[in-house]
Amino acid sequence: MNIIFEILYRIIVFPIELIIEIAFDLIYRVAENPGIAIIAVSLIVNFLVLPLYQRSDALQDEERKRQKDMSKWTQHIKKTFHGDERFLILNTYYRQQNYSPIFAIRGSMSLLLQIPFFMAAYHFLSELSLLKGAPFLFIHDLGAEDQLLAFLGTKLNLLPILMTVINIISGIIYTKGFPLKDKLQLYGMAILFLLLLYHSPSGLVLYWTMNNIFSLLKNIFLKIIPKP
Secondary structure, eight states: OHHHHHHHIIIIIHHHHHHHHHHHHHHHHHHHHHHHHHHHHHHHHHHHHHHHHHHHHHHHHHHHHHHHHHHHHHHHHHHHHHHHHHHHHHHHHHHHTTGGGGGGGGGEEEEEEEEHHHHHHHHHHHEEEEEEOOBBTTTTTTTTTTEEEEETEEOOHHHHHHHHHHHHHHHHHTTTTTOOHHHHHHHHHHHHHHHHHSSHHHHHHHHHHHHHHHHHHHIIIISSSOOO
């Protein structure tokens, strides 16, 4: 299992991490500021993968339309039959429609795309010694938790909360008119990223916050602003 994971990491994640590292080094040499380099790398990566996200959105739209077209009969079969009989009839109906249940994975393409990019950024930025002790704007140390909020004598991290709020707003815009299942899936991912990144170095959280801001602006442009 570890060998398979290592192979997948080398094939999928490592090239992304290499792009992030090269872009960061080049920008840092010019800006001499790790915070600016993180923001710039986030924008570069997002622009590079934008065609992939557009293609995944098209596949998701296609899958939702297909599911909606078949929903009348699939719901009827599920209500009328039970057990093995329902399973066999559903499979027969899917074959008649040239549809395979595995196609449903297309409905989660945009979420699946985030995983290798998250792993690459996490591995590179969480281990980057250059961030330790480096300030940026209101962040005192990019290599540590931001601890910018104080509540009842307890230090709280502001950036992960801000990241999650932006992520949820972006999700609300993106999933307008979507089934409840798709909405819950996106909101669940937002909470998962909050849990994963809450105690992470603020430099890494800044990177993912910029990703979410980019995603929010993209969704506003594609979903809200009318196009001629």
